Amino acid sequence: MKATGVFLLLSLALCCYQGNAETDGGGAKGTEAACGNYNLRRGCTKIFDPICGTDNLLYGNECLLCLQNQQRNTNVRIKNRGMCQKPSPRSDSSLN
Template identity: 80%
Template sequence: MKATGVFLLFSLALFCYQGIAEVDGAAGRGTEPACGNFNLNRGCTRIFEPVCGTDDVLYSNECLLCLQNMQRGTNVRIKNRGMCLKPSPRSAN
């Protein structure tokens, strides 16, 4: 019984640590958006699944980040999924 409890606690600690490490690691360089999953010529859906770009701009979804990259010729990556912790002044407009 004790071995099972120790194993469960160890598993939980490892799971939490991996989650923290991914967020910290992505903060510097970000992760590449999966732009190949979207037909950018047809536009993007209005589904709100926010992503924060490495430019600290909040995008409503990953497709819109890809569309902005294509239109502006930039390579903004995904800093984290969800709201930006420190939004840029451009996000407020």
């Protein structure tokens, strides 16, 4: 009886913990990037059209977000077009 209670408590804790987990900074929020519009093998243009990813990192354009997803095997989505509300450490260091 005591083992059953412990098992139920651990199961409940595990379910709650997994519900709050976020993988790869992607989450389910944001808009999917249109990566099919770009030939990632040829690289991306240098046109600055900032994208804030769901990982709160600033990308120079949508193509660069797609390229990072491909290279890191992640699924970061577009949080918003334009600058991130709170600059990430990576985007701050690029200003120096």
